[in-house]
Amino acid sequence: MLLEKLSNACGVSGREDEVREALRQELAPYVDEMWTDPLGNLIMRKGDGPVKVMLDAHMDEVGFCVGDITSEGYLKLKKIGGLDDRVLPGREVWVTQRRIPGVLGAKAWHLCSAEERRKAIPFKEMYVDLGCRSRAEVEALGVELGDPVYFATIFEHFSPRVVKGKAFDDRAGCAVLGGVLQGEAHPGITLYAAFTVQEEIGLRGARVAAYNLNPDLAISLEGTGCANVPGVDPKETITNMGEGPVISLMDAAGIPNLQVFNLLVEAAREAGIRYQFRRLTSGGTNAGRIALERAGIPACTVSVPCRYIHTNAALLNLDDLEGAVSLIHHFLRKVEKGEFRP
Amino acid sequence: MSSLLLERLHRLAALWGPSGREYKVAAALEEMIRPYVDEVRTDAIGNLIAVKKGAPGGKRVMLTAHMDTPGALALEVSEEGLIQLAPVGDLKVHHLIGQRVVWGSGVVGVIQHEAVDESKDLAFRKLWCDIGARSREEALANVPLGDMCTLVGELQQMGADLITGPGLNNRAGCAVLLEVAEHLQGALHEVAFVFATQGAVGPRGVAPAAYGLQPDAAFVVEMTPSGGLPGGPKVAVRLGEGPALKLKDASFVAHWRLSELVRSVAEAEKIPLQTEINSDVDRTGARAVAAAGYGVPTAALDLPARYLGTAGEMVSLRDLMGAADLLMKLLQGSLAF
Numbered sequence: 101m102l103l104e105k106l107s108n109a110c111g112v113s114g115r116e117d118e119v120r121e122a123l124r125q126e127l128a129p130y131v132d133e134m135w136t137d138p139l140g141n142l143i144m145r146k147g148d149g150p151v152k153v154m155l156d157a158h159m160d161e162v163g164f165c166v167g168d169i170t171s172e173g174y175l176k177l178k179k180i181g182g183l184d185d186r187v188l189p190g191r192e193v194w195v196t197q198r199r200i201p202g203v204l205g206a207k208a209w210h211l212c213s214a215e216e217r218r219k220a221i222p223f224k225e226m227y228v229d230l231g232c233r234s235r236a237e238v239e240a241l242g243v244e245l246g247d248p249v250y251f252a253t254i255f256e257h258f259s260p261r262v263v264k265g266k267a268f269d270d271r272a273g274c275a276v277l278g279g280v281l282q283g284e285a286h287p288g289i290t291l292y293a294a295f296t297v298q299e300e301i302g303l304r305g306a307r308v309a310a311y312n313l314n315p316d317l318a319i320s321l322e323g324t325g326c327a328n329v330p331g332v333d334p335k336e337t338i339t340n341m342g343e344g345p346v347i348s349l350m351d352a353a354g355i356p357n358l359q360v361f362n363l364l365v366e367a368a369r370e371a372g373i374r375y376q377f378r379r380l381t382s383g384g385t386n387a388g389r390i391a392l393e394r395a396g397i398p399a400c401t402v403s404v405p406c407r408y409i410h411t412n413a414a415l416l417n418l419d420d421l422e423g424a425v426s427l428i429h430h431f432l433r434k435v436e437k438g439e440f441r442p
Numbered sequence: 443m444s445s446l447l448l449e450r451l452h453r454l455a456a457l458w459g460p461s462g463r464e465y466k467v468a469a470a471l472e473e474m475i476r477p478y479v480d481e482v483r484t485d486a487i488g489n490l491i492a493v494k495k496g497a498p499g500g501k502r503v504m505l506t507a508h509m510d511t512p513g514a515l516a517l518e519v520s521e522e523g524l525i526q527l528a529p530v531g532d533l534k535v536h537h538l539i540g541q542r543v544v545w546g547s548g549v550v551g552v553i554q555h556e557a558v559d560e561s562k563d564l565a566f567r568k569l570w571c572d573i574g575a576r577s578r579e580e581a582l583a584n585v586p587l588g589d590m591c592t593l594v595g596e597l598q599q600m601g602a603d604l605i606t607g608p609g610l611n612n613r614a615g616c617a618v619l620l621e622v623a624e625h626l627q628g629a630l631h632e633v634a635f636v637f638a639t640q641g642a643v644g645p646r647g648v649a650p651a652a653y654g655l656q657p658d659a660a661f662v663v664e665m666t667p668s669g670g671l672p673g674g675p676k677v678a679v680r681l682g683e684g685p686a687l688k689l690k691d692a693s694f695v696a697h698w699r700l701s702e703l704v705r706s707v708a709e710a711e712k713i714p715l716q717t718e719i720n721s722d723v724d725r726t727g728a729r730a731v732a733a734a735g736y737g738v739p740t741a742a743l744d745l746p747a748r749y750l751g752t753a754g755e756m757v758s759l760r761d762l763m764g765a766a767d768l769l770m771k772l773l774q775g776s777l778a779f
Contacts, residue, residue, distance in 0.1 A: 350515055350588075355462030357462075361588070377587050379517050379518050380528075388646075391646070394654075395485055395650045395654035396647070396650030
């Protein structure tokens with residue numbers, strides 16, 4: 101399964117090589133051409149129709165890098181992307197792409213004062229314990245400053261349709277995009293699949309890809325927050341797992357182009373695909389940045405709901421992911437019929 | 443003063459056009475500017491670009507004002523038919539409570555807030571819009587999720603010079619551009635009037651427009667908060683004392699030589715001009731224009747205003763006319779800087 105392979109691959113922002121290689125291998129049979137741009141975006145072209153459509157999904161995941169190696173042989177980390185300190189202590193991690201095992205340590209509960217126990221442990225007090233006793237032992241493992249650190253999470257099925265893994269933001273989007281490439285061809289479209297870099301640290305790769313490709317329209321494919329879980333008011337769930345792909349109303353980086361947005365909604369309705377809107381406007385996606393490239397590019401975001409996103413273990417429902425693939429195909433058919441009129 | 447300025451201001455301020463959904467404003471502006479220009483087009487993200495041709499050897503100049511207003515987006519609807527909101531731009535909770543709004547569908551609503559004991563408990567997510575619907579279904583039939591609302595209300599004149607009402611930011615800037623388009627004599631330079639999208643959430647729309655045009659110089663006309671109010675912004679700019687040349691804000695520093703030219707023309711033509719330095723604002727389109735493509739020498743000419751983002755925004759007609767005059771005089775000169 102593509103999602104499994106992608107979730108198990110490791111790639112924080114700027115270190116997307118493993119993900120890029122997995123995508124190359126899996127998707128080469130389905131595309132006409134592929135190349136990597138100077139920043140590291142992996143671009144695939146399928147078809148050569150008159151309308152240029154860019155589908156974006158970012159390859160990078162949130163994680164850490166080694167910021168310091170202490171003389172006692174512990175690692176101090178720097179965050180890459182947004183991570184909630186409360187979910188970090190005690191997590192198993194992999195250091196470097198070689199997956200050297202470690203654990204995120206912090207002062208133990210029984211050593212904490214009453215006041216400390218009421219608060220989240222500050223990130224700067226956490227460290228990675230590799231079982232080493234000195235800096236020399238760490239260096240002997242080949243660990244250096246700047247090396248990437250990942251959640252040590254292996255993809256698995258919780259049920260036939262619900263899966264667990266790390267980095268569903270945005271390997272879910274990569275899997276949707278891969279699914280689109282593996283599916284029907286759209287002869288009326290030049291489809292550019294842009295697997296982009298460095299989204300989590302400021303929507304960086306996609307703008308370069310959009311500048312180079314200069315498409316007629318673009319859709320960003322994402323994994324997005326989802327909280328239909330205990331203790332959350334049903335009004336506040338952002339999205340609901342199992343209730344279909346998500347069309348964005350607005351986010352911190354952009355307001356969807358009205359024509360693209362309407363066409364997505366029509367495509368879902370006509371094809372009878374269950375869909376939902378993202379009922380939160382904070383958080384930014386690549387679509388907002390793509391929209392501003394060159395002389396302007398109509399864009400919108402379509403997402404897969406992911407519970408516990410940006411943690412070590414996210415959940416998603418494969419029906420939502422497959423629904424997103426189906427939605428994009430129906431959308432592309434409408435574009436082929438000339439229904440996108442900017 | 444053009445007899446049309448006030449009329450245009452009334453018409454433009456009354457239009458529904460929140461960020462990203464400016465099409466009604468663009469249509470009205472297209473109709474209003476068409477008689478004065480050679481070519482009008484809309485670009486891929488909704489900017490309206492009207493071009494008045496120049497003489498050979500002239501420069502290519504961009505005049506821009508964003509045409510959107512802030513508003514709120516329909517995020518969810520309760521079983522009772524009340525619409526839950528998310529902000530589009532910088533509207534403040536306490537400015538919205540009790541206000542009337544209009545939705546893109548044309549439906550009118552009233553904004554209210556959950557009962558709270560203290561003002562610190564006010565929050566945008568506790569606001570709702572009541573459109574008089576009796577159920578979720580009835581509300582959604584009138585306001586689909588994703589629709590946006592903006593403040594409504596008549597503009598009113600205060601004395602000879604001041605105008606108050608919602609929607610002036612930045613339709614007043616648009617009215618200044620129309621004034622320039624109408625009265626500009628002598629086609630020395632090619633002038634592109636750009637009515638930009640998504641200024642209230644950005645600057646966003648204006649950057650692609652500037653990239654597409656790559657002008658030799660650009661003038662951005664927006665609004666800036668004026669000072670002299672209790673607890674208000676600590677700035678020197680005052681309402682009614684002329685347009686303000688922005689030298690610096692939190693995201694922009696002026697192109698020095700172009701700004702010197704603006705100042706010297708204002709002085710020579712005896713047009714009152716204020717100097718603006720405000721480190722608390724950062725949404726100016728000027729920063730996006732300046733950095734577009736290979737870079738654009740950009741000057742920001744702001745209209746002083748009170749109470750931005752409320753139903754009672756205030757601007758001075760004298761300031762608007764001063765800005766239009768100054769821009770015309772600049773465009774009628776050699777624009778050497």
